[in-house]
Amino acid sequence: MTGSPRIVVLAGGVGGSRFVLGVREALRARGVAETTDSITVVVNTGDDLWLSGVRLQPDVDSITYALAGVNDTGRGWGRAGDSERVNHELQQWGAGWPWFTLGDLDLGTHLARTGWLRDGLTPTQVLERMAGRWPLGARLLPMTDAEADTVVDVRDDAGGGIRSMHFQEWWTRHRATLEPVRFDNPGIEDALPAPGVIEAIASADVVLLAPSNPVVSIGPILAVPGVRDAVRTTPAPVVGVSPIIGGRVVRGMADVCLAAIGVETSALAVARHYGARSGDGVLDAWLLAEEDAQVADEVAELGIRSPVAPLWMTDAARSAALAEAALAAAGV
Numbered sequence: 428m429t430g431s432p433r434i435v436v437l438a439g440g441v442g443g444s445r446f447v448l449g450v451r452e453a454l455r456a457r458g459v460a461e462t463t464d465s466i467t468v469v470v471n472t473g474d475d476l477w478l479s480g481v482r483l484q485p486d487v488d489s490i491t492y493a494l495a496g497v498n499d500t501g502r503g504w505g506r507a508g509d510s511e512r513v514n515h516e517l518q519q520w521g522a523g524w525p526w527f528t529l530g531d532l533d534l535g536t537h538l539a540r541t542g543w544l545r546d547g548l549t550p551t552q553v554l555e556r557m558a559g560r561w562p563l564g565a566r567l568l569p570m571t572d573a574e575a576d577t578v579v580d581v582r583d584d585a586g587g588g589i590r591s592m593h594f595q596e597w598w599t600r601h602r603a604t605l606e607p608v609r610f611d612n613p614g615i616e617d618a619l620p621a622p623g624v625i626e627a628i629a630s631a632d633v634v635l636l637a638p639s640n641p642v643v644s645i646g647p648i649l650a651v652p653g654v655r656d657a658v659r660t661t662p663a664p665v666v667g668v669s670p671i672i673g674g675r676v677v678r679g680m681a682d683v684c685l686a687a688i689g690v691e692t693s694a695l696a697v698a699r700h701y702g703a704r705s706g707d708g709v710l711d712a713w714l715l716a717e718e719d720a721q722v723a724d725e726v727a728e729l730g731i732r733s734p735v736a737p738l739w740m741t742d743a744a745r746s747a748a749l750a751e752a753a754l755a756a757a758g759v
């Protein structure tokens with residue numbers, strides 16, 4: 428591949444951030460000049476919410492802060508070294524959610540974003556303006572400019588009924604302990620891909636699915652009308668990275684989410700869930716952890732190439748090596 432391959436990454440928040448940092452590092456290690464379209468990240472916006480009058484975009488902010496090197500690496504979200512003076516005052520007013528922390532620096536992001544949205548900018552334009560503050564080495568696009576927050580239907584033990592709540596309440600208040608029976612993104616059926624998303628996928632040299640949550644991160648991106656078809660029809664090889672290592676999810680609550688859609692928590696089951704492009708799915712290749720090498724043949728039988736590589740992104744070098752393995756699986 429002469430020059431920089433045009434890489435498109437579909438990504439969610441924390442796992443996505445680490446993987447995108449790895450992709451950027453892998454290109455730097457190749458000595459590839461970072462052009463503005465060497466890496467395009469299509470970011471999940473299903474985690475987004477309105478809170479205390481401001482618009483939050485958690486996965487967008489996680490990836491932006493991580494690429495800018497200003498992210499709180501311990502928590503995986505928010506800004507490094509942040510304080511919570513305003514948050515404390517909001518709690519005193521009983522404003523917002525007592526279980527949801529808004530850091531002072533992070534609030535600066537939400538206030539700037541909300542002001543620009545009120546001025547008439549689109550989320551894409553807001554993100555382009557915010558990303559311009561730092562040399563991120565990647566272009567970030569929201570999956571859509573429409574609001575399509577993830578809603579979780581949970582079984583309400585007391586009444587035995589079903590009740591709905593915003594994904595963020597389910598995740599941050601209940602720590603995903605309430606059994607989810609359904610995930611939905613109301614309004615997504617009328618959403619349009621953000622400007623540039625389809626073109627980036629169609630003109631890519633490789634499309635990568637980050638090891639993000641298949642249900643609440645990659646799922647919403649593929650659910651934006653037109654995106655799944657763009658991934659299925661791009662001339663570029665499509666390579667996914669398993670978010671499951673040794674039959675266990677690396678982060679968060681992906682296993683609980685997968686169970687809700689009837690997918691077993693295994694690298695093979697998620698590969699089957701995404702499906703082969705030769706069938707009605709989206710994958711050409713599925714990067715398996717060494718711990719899951721024993722299912723490589725079964726994945727291959729799905730029509731999905733199944734290279735094996737170390738998938739633990741415990742540091743920048745490991746993330747870069749993983750990204751390099753994904754690029755190699757795509758032949759770029």
Ligand code: FO1
Binds near residue numbers: 483489528533598599
């Ligand atoms: N996650 C939490 O578990 N607790 C929080 O109080 C919290 C606040 C928060 C504020 C801004 C933001 O962008 C993200 C925040 N997150 C918090 C993470 C958020 O729930 C993410 O969407 C998840 O980590 C899933 O990606």
